[in-house]
Amino acid sequence: MDDWIDYYDSTHTIYASKLHRDLHFQLIANDIINYIPSPDAVVLDYACGEALFAGKVVDACGKLILAEPAPGVRGRLIARFAPNTKVRVRSLDELRQMAEKSVDLVVMNSVAQYMTPQELDAAFAVIKRLLKPGGRLIVGDILRPEVGMGRDVLALLRFARKHGFLRDALIGLVSTALSDYRHLRRRVGLQRYSENAMIAKLAAAGFNASRTDHNIGHNPWRMTFVARPALSVAGKP
Numbered sequence: 001m002d003d004w005i006d007y008y009d010s011t012h013t014i015y016a017s018k019l020h021r022d023l024h025f026q027l028i029a030n031d032i033i034n035y036i037p038s039p040d041a042v043v044l045d046y047a048c049g050e051a052l053f054a055g056k057v058v059d060a061c062g063k064l065i066l067a068e069p070a071p072g073v074r075g076r077l078i079a080r081f082a083p084n085t086k087v088r089v090r091s092l093d094e095l096r097q098m099a100e101k102s103v104d105l106v107v108m109n110s111v112a113q114y115m116t117p118q119e120l121d122a123a124f125a126v127i128k129r130l131l132k133p134g135g136r137l138i139v140g141d142i143l144r145p146e147v148g149m150g151r152d153v154l155a156l157l158r159f160a161r162k163h164g165f166l167r168d169a170l171i172g173l174v175s176t177a178l179s180d181y182r183h184l185r186r187r188v189g190l191q192r193y194s195e196n197a198m199i200a201k202l203a204a205a206g207f208n209a210s211r212t213d214h215n216i217g218h219n220p221w222r223m224t225f226v227a228r229p230a231l232s233v234a235g236k237p
Helices: 002-008 018-035 054-059 071-081 093-097 117-130 149-163 166-177 180-188 195-204
Strands: 042-046 063-067 087-090 103-109 131-142 207-211 223-229
Touching: 002 180, 018 054, 018 103, 018 131, 018 149, 018 166, 042 054, 042 117, 054 063, 071 087, 093 117, 103 117, 117 131, 117 195, 131 195, 131 207, 149 166, 195 207, 195 223
Parallel strands: 042 063, 042 103, 063 087, 103 131
Antiparallel strands: 131 223, 207 223
């Protein structure tokens, strides 16, 4: 995951325009809000990125923890939310020091593809320790093995046409094709999971999971899963 962290901590061109970037984060924030169980819930956004509309999310919950591995991005989050006592910014390592069973909702959106299977297992273990018995983990934007980059392009163009930045999206696709992102994607690759494989991976981590009808974000060809800590069998951990 380190190569991808370095990329997103750099001055990258993954968004076609400011409008594209803002709409992307606004849509994700709205989707996260729909999963918040109560106004006093503790919510953890795992590897949150810039989280430009996190202010909307925190208004809908009791406490928001923004966990971000990229130090530059994390520094900007700390500066933005310093006055807000309901927001805490943490590194992924700092999550290991948090109290057990202290979080109601964890959202891991558009993250799993950048992690090795072993890194994802380790992340699930940390999250399971943090979740309350009735809490939920939302794993969003999972890439499917049978769906190629063409669908990602089509999803972006549909999103751009709907919101009025189609020209910028077309120019952005050309820029991305010539950028470090394309080279990094070829060299490092992205992890893909079938529906059954992700459910099995979550089960191995101690969760009961199912796929939802709606993916977080704008890409309908990717998948989102809702997972809950599995109930312990009497006499077993």
